[in-house]
Amino acid sequence: MSLSISLITYFPIIIRLILSVIGVICFFAILGLFLVYAERKVAAGMQLRLGPNRVGVFGIAQTVADTIKLITKESFTPGMADKFLFFLAPFIVIISATLALAPIPMAKGYQFWNIDVGVIYVPAMASLSIIGILMAGWASNNKYSLIGAMRSGAQIVSYELSVGLSLLSIVILTGSLNFNEIVMSQDNGWWIFKGHIPVLISFIIFIIASTAEINRTPFDLPEAESELTAGFHTEYSGIQFAMFFLSEYVNMFIVSAVAATLFFGGWMPFHIGHWAAFNDIMNYIPGPIWFFGKSLFVIFLIMWFRWTFPRLRIDQLLNLEWKYMMPISLVNLLFVTLITIMGWHF
Amino acid sequence: MSYLKDIYRSMSSMLSGMQLTGHYFMNFRKAETEQYPDNRLTLKMSPRFKGELTLLHNVQNMHKCTGCSACQLACPNGSITILEKRELTEDGKNKKRLQTFVWQHSMCTFCSLCVDSCPTGALKMEQRFEFTVADRKTLTKTLNKEGSQLAPDLR
Amino acid sequence: MPELETITETGEYILNVGPQHPATHGVMHLRIKLDGEIIESIEPVLGYIHRSIEKMSESLTYRQLIQMTSRMDYLSAHINNTGVALTIERALQVEVPQRALVVRTILAELTRLASHQLWWAATGLDLGAVTPFFLGFRDREVITTIFEEVCGSRLTMNYIVPGGLMEDIPNGFAERVNKFLIDFEHHLPEYDQLLSDNEIFLARNVGIGILSKEEALSFGCSGPMARASGLSCDVRKWHPYDLYSSLEFNEVLLTQGDCYARYKVRIREMYQSIRIIKQLINQIPEGEYQAKVKKIIKLPEGEYYERVETARGEFGVYIISDGKSSNPYRIKYRSPGFSNLASLSALATGGNIGDLVAIMASIDLVIPDIDR
CATH class of the missing domain: 1.20.5 (Single alpha-helices involved in coiled-coils or other helix-helix interfaces)
Structure with a gap:
């Protein structure tokens, strides 16, 4: 009796959970497919070649074909590997990426989880992926994997600081850790325009530090191809490799979405102060288009870095963080505080 | 500072x-890259491109190979073998003639020393370069065509 | 050598880089002893693509063995061919026609340009920047197309025969080369913009892998590698062959001896090569392209040594002839890559893995040249 009642009570919730799980998985899959395709096309454009153009019109279905190939491929486990950890690692990486996406508002009221400490929550979740990477490197029983994983550990732990400090500058300006309130505070203009040079500096620091966080060139040391063949995921193949690959792109989207939300106003249309007429016209463009447009702009920026710059060395990478980015972001934070206290921002 | x-x-x-x-x-x-399989129809290799070795035949199915084996001697890899036959000419002499010109494609390095060494200019490196085959045996090729003759001015 | 050991008794970590590894540009095997990421010692293991070209050449005639040298340093194939032809010509005391010499020199400098372009492209790739790879190949493609029109092949050409050239140059050769030079001079500043001036690239290269002049001399380094350490060793200046004695060009010399100096030497050599080609391309004399040399060459009894400057350094050809047969009695090639590789241990010890990759890129290794 009680069992059936509780089942009936929880039935809608279970259905809702299942639906949202399917929704998130679909969103991730589409996001991953699109971003991989976009990356390859951007790279091709910068390198004077065509990029994928075989499968589908302009090669649109290329990434789908790649995914099918990866799914049907055998997931090979090396003989001496720690089988359980080896199996677990890709899941941890992808779960942490999924969790980090939860509090980001994609349009007015469209958010998986409206949490009050969103700005702290996202980097906290995103940095969990280091556990998966370390696990993968250790369990593979491969020297290249281990070196890659150790590099990743040092790198993510250091750059976490700069990411946090640059996010804090916006938190100081708005006085809130909630993503929704941060977006609403940009009703009369985005922070990158309102906050003068200090916010611009913290935006640059955020982009650099988060590029390092998601292991992309010029900071792709954990998987440095010409040094460590493929770094921590050398031994992975098939769908397990696909998970690492997908998580890289999802992480890139999260980072860009956070940057878009904090510095470019998220789904908030382009508003200038109290020009009501202009703001009204801008409001006709729906929020999701603004949000995804801004995110894609930041993603393009990160891709642009990747296809231009050579890779840093591990000690230079840490030097850059501790000697340049950390002190600058600390000083910058002081300036932001000063601006906030004096009310100099618009 | x-x-x-x-x-x-x-x-x-x-x-x-x-x-x-x-x-x-x-x-x-x-794009600066060559759109290779797409441009197969328009792709022109330069006239000197060293592709497949051919024994030139004219429309009367005549070639210029006298079977002197100069190419066989010039070849650094031994990819050319000339099989000869004896043939009675019109004036009653017993002369060497080409029976089969065997070219082992798989051993060729495309140095074109054979073309350079041929005294009668019977050989040429053609522009064809797509050589993939499923059976390795087909890479041993006979270059003189069925029933071909030596050109009359060289007899 | 204990093959399966992964950690030594003193606690160093043994890492096998290669035989298949993206940074070795071919089948080379490096056994590295690591302390963390710091390289304690490094030992190249050779022999994975040894084809015994020198031994094979002993059973080939002098005309036949030239094409083998294209398979050694395949990026300087033309210059290698010139080296062997030069040895045979000087042994036979053949006068090579002026037209053949001019064309040989132009093609040699084009080969040097193509080789340096590929090295630049691969350096970018090794250091993690992928775009230079495509830009380098874009320019190299033009040169290989010119080679295809002249020699018939794009990489392993066999255009040089003892006494001159195999065929005359095709019509429109000078126009094609001139057009390439104009385009390439326009593209060269992009190389600096994308890579040479980049802060990350500087950080990866300046002060890394310093080779002193004495070390360069003792390891027998040559080419851009030695010239970056201040060792003047350009064969084109010291032992001129072809037309180099009558041409105006500078030997690029730097003294820092680090990876960036080696990079700079090669970039500047590209400008010098352009300068050399410009002096010759519009004045190709008419006349014979081949001197009369017997079909079957027999060198008089004795020992012969000649050297040429390939894109990687001094390429020496040592032939002993018994005077009777049409094959060399013994033949030995002094390939620049082998001696340059010898310095790897001195350069990379004490650096970390990232440095090793930068150093290997700056040595400009071509493995078939090392492992003949």
């Missing part, structure tokens, strides 16, 4: 690199 100067210099050097890639991305007109 030099600290700030360092930062400025490095940022500007990075930006100039990004300017170049950005310029190529925005002004993308034509």
Whole structure:
């Protein structure tokens, strides 16, 4: 009796959970497919070649074909590997990426989880992926994997600081850790325009530090191809490799979405102060288009870095963080505080 | 101060690199790469391109190979074998003639020393370069065509 | 050598880089002893693509063995061919026609340009920047197309025969080369913009892998590698062959001896090569392209040594002839890559893995040249 009642009570919730799980998985899959395709096309454009153009019109279905190939491929486990950890690692990486996406508002009221400490929550979740990477490197029983994983550990732990400090500058300006309130505070203009040079500096620091966080060139040391063949995921193949690959792109989207939300106003249309007429016209463009447009702009920026710059060395990478980015972001934070206290921002 | 100067210099050097890639991305007109399988019909290799070795035949199915084996001697890899036959000419002499010109494609390095050494100019490297076969045996080729004759001026 | 050991008794970590590894540009095997990421010692293991070209050449005639040298340093194939042809010509005391010499020199400098372009492309790739790879190949493609029109092949050409050239140059050769030079001079500043001036690239290269002049001399380094350490060793200046004695060009010399100096030497050599080609391309004399040399060459009894400057350094050809047969009695090639590789241990010890990759890129290794 009680069992059936509780089942009936929880039935809608279970259905809702299942639906949202399917929704998130679909969103991730589409996001991953699109971003991989976009990356390859951007790279091709910068390198004077065509990029994928075989499968589908302009090669649109290329990434789908790649995914099918990866799914049907055998997931090979090396003989001496720690089988359980080896199996677990890709899941941890992808779960942490999924969790980090939860509090980001994609349009007015469209958010998986409206949490009050969103700005702290996202980097906290995103940095969990280091556990998966370390696990993968250790369990593979491969020297290249281990070196890659150790590099990743040092790198993510250091750059976490700069990411946090640059996010804090916006938190100081708005006085809130909630993503929704941060977006609403940009009703009369985005922070990158309102906050003068200090916010611009913290935006640059955020982009650099988060590029390092998601292991992309010029900071792709954990998987440095010409040094460590493929770094921590050398031994992975098939769908397990696909998970690492997908998580890289999802992480890139999260980072860009956070940057878009904090510095470019998220789904908030382009508003200038109290020009009501202009703001009204801008409001006709729906929020999701603004949000995804801004995110894609930041993603393009990160891709642009990747296809231009050579890779840093591990000690230079840490030097850059501790000697340049950390002190600058600390000083910058002081300036932001000063601006906030004096009310100099618009 | 030099600290700030360092930062400025490095940022500007990075930006100039990004300017170049950005310029190529925005002004993308034509790919510099060869669209190979797509342009097969229009692809023209240069006249001297060293592709498949051929024994030139004219429309009367005549070739110029006298069977002198100069190419066989010139070949560094032993990929050419000339099989001869004896043939009675019209004036009653017993002369050497080419029976089969065997070219082992798989051993050839395309140095064109055979073409260079041929005293009668019977050989040429053709432009064809798509050699993939499923059976290795087919790479041993007979270059003289069925029923071909030596050109009359060389007899 | 204990093959399966992964950690030594003193606690160092043994890492096998290669035989298949993206940074070795071919089948080379490096056994590295690591302390963390710091390289304690490094030992190249050779022999994975040894084809015994020198031994094979002993059973080939002098005309036949030239094409084998294209398979050694395949990026300087033309210059290698010139080296062997030069040895045979000087042994036979054949006068090579002026037209053949001019064309040989132009093609040699084009080969040097193509080789340096590929090296630049691969350096970018090794250091993690992929775009230079495509830009380098874009320019190299033009040169290989010119080679295809002249020699018939794009990489392993066999255009040089003892006494001159195999065929005359095709019509429109000078126009094609001139057009390439104009385009390439326009593209060369992009190389600086994308890579040479980049702060990350500087950080990866300046002060890394310093080779002193004495070390360069004792390891027998040559080419851009030695010239970056201040060792003047350009064969084109010291032992001129072809037309180099009558041409105006500078030997690029730097003294820092680090990876960036080696990079700079090669970039500047590209400008010098352009300068050399410009002096010759519009004045190709008419006349014979081949001197009369017997079909079957027999060198008089004795020992012969000649050297040429390939894109990687001094390529020496040592032939002993018994005077009777049409094959060399013994033949030995002094390939620049082998001696340059010898310095790897001195350069990379004490650096970390990232440095090793930068150093290997700056040595400009071509493995078939090392492992003949």
